[in-house]
Amino acid sequence: MRCGSACYFPGVEPRHAYIALNLIEHLGPVRLRQLLNFFGDPVSILRADAEQLQQVHGIGPDVAQSIADWESTVDLPGELRRIEEYGCRVLCMEDEEYPPLLREIYDPPIVLYVKGSLKPGDRNALAIVGSRQTTAYGNEIARRFAYQLAYTGVTVVSGGARGIDTSAHQGALAAGGRTVAVLGTGINLVFPPENRDLFERIAATGAVMTQFPFNRPADKQSFPIRNRIVAGMTIGTIVVEANLTSGAMITANFATDYGRLVFAVPGRIDSPRSKGCHDLIKKGAKLCEGLDDVLPEFEYLFPPPNRTPSSGAGAPPPLALSESEEAVLAAIGTEEREADEVVRDSGLPASAVNVALFSLELKRLIRQLPGRRFVRG
Numbered sequence: 001m002r003c004g005s006a007c008y009f010p011g012v013e014p015r016h017a018y019i020a021l022n023l024i025e026h027l028g029p030v031r032l033r034q035l036l037n038f039f040g041d042p043v044s045i046l047r048a049d050a051e052q053l054q055q056v057h058g059i060g061p062d063v064a065q066s067i068a069d070w071e072s073t074v075d076l077p078g079e080l081r082r083i084e085e086y087g088c089r090v091l092c093m094e095d096e097e098y099p100p101l102l103r104e105i106y107d108p109p110i111v112l113y114v115k116g117s118l119k120p121g122d123r124n125a126l127a128i129v130g131s132r133q134t135t136a137y138g139n140e141i142a143r144r145f146a147y148q149l150a151y152t153g154v155t156v157v158s159g160g161a162r163g164i165d166t167s168a169h170q171g172a173l174a175a176g177g178r179t180v181a182v183l184g185t186g187i188n189l190v191f192p193p194e195n196r197d198l199f200e201r202i203a204a205t206g207a208v209m210t211q212f213p214f215n216r217p218a219d220k221q222s223f224p225i226r227n228r229i230v231a232g233m234t235i236g237t238i239v240v241e242a243n244l245t246s247g248a249m250i251t252a253n254f255a256t257d258y259g260r261l262v263f264a265v266p267g268r269i270d271s272p273r274s275k276g277c278h279d280l281i282k283k284g285a286k287l288c289e290g291l292d293d294v295l296p297e298f299e300y301l302f303p304p305p306n307r308t309p310s311s312g313a314g315a316p317p318p319l320a321l322s323e324s325e326e327a328v329l330a331a332i333g334t335e336e337r338e339a340d341e342v343v344r345d346s347g348l349p350a351s352a353v354n355v356a357l358f359s360l361e362l363k364r365l366i367r368q369l370p371g372r373r374f375v376r377g
Helices: 014-022 029-037 040-046 061-068 074-086 120-124 136-151 164-174 191-205 222-232 248-255 272-282 323-333 341-344 350-362
Strands: 089-094 112-116 126-129 157-159 179-182 207-208 236-239 263-264 365-371 373-376
Touching: 014 040, 014 074, 014 089, 014 112, 014 350, 029 040, 040 179, 112 191, 126 136, 126 164, 126 222, 126 248, 136 157, 136 164, 136 350, 157 164, 164 191, 179 222, 191 207, 207 236, 222 248, 222 323, 236 248, 236 272, 248 263, 263 272, 323 341, 323 350, 341 350, 341 373, 350 365
Parallel strands: 126 157, 126 236, 157 179, 179 207, 236 263
Antiparallel strands: 089 112, 112 207, 365 373
16 A cells, blocks of 8 residues: 555545544554454545444454544645645655654554655664753763764754753754754644744754644643654664753663664763663663764665775775864874863864864864873874
8 A cells, every 4th residue: 555546535535534534633653553444444434334344453442433424524625735835744654764663663653754855775764862951061062062973974863842852953053964843743743842943953954743633732642642643763772961851761662662772961960850760771872971982783775984994996085174173283282182172272162173183083083081181193
């Protein structure tokens, strides 16, 4: 069955049928899968009467009646008009662009509303999540990790919320990389409102997406539903800061359930915002102090770009360095140097030096030592 298959119900094509089914109250992905196994395609589900629908395991009288009466309760023409006017697209599971890892979870979304684009490389995405109430340390770490991941070509996925999520998206964008924001609302609602410009920037180079129809507000149920998508479409989740009841812990639990790797960044032992990460580490999450703790776990997907070239024909060309990177590398020289010394001797602004240090570390031309000291290779 494909979304573009022939239509058997007047006025409704299969893709539109999925959208209609997504608008029906109390009909989630698990029940839809049962219905599809029974009826074969989404249009046939909408054609069925309540008695036929109740023959399906898990479909009680109330849900069956809601589906049978869908034309009187679901504003499908209005939703299709909103999709067109807003300029987003709707993916269903049979579409090639639908995240392949998301298809593998127990309850993949019926449809995904997407503004922007999803690309094949997004299948190797990593999630960075954490608390809305953060410390300066947490925000710095989230931005740094996201910047470094995006710089290496890894798509960064997060939930678009205040705090760690926002910092992660900002870091990826600063590196000129791809990031995906998964919303806990309808795609036309901006929550938090101060992220309007951020979401536009994300959609311009990556994607903003949700499973919720237009005008669906955020609530306590929508965020856990969103979190399973973040965990489900990524190969691993990095938790930067989280208290024990944070939604980031829900995302980490989903990742564990889906067989994906979970990384946790340690923090102060007396900070409530570190309790969640420390609890994850105690339960088996990998302690994460930098990307050297993350990328080696996926080396088969992300081979180090700076492996020593083999001699002879076919050897890869030497790494290209920016002017800033060359200046910083020259300032480091052959001895251990503190970051402040590199700033002084390179003649570059501190912000430019920090970016160059990150990129040189990723290229493994330098190593960071304790005390913010750096040495070649």
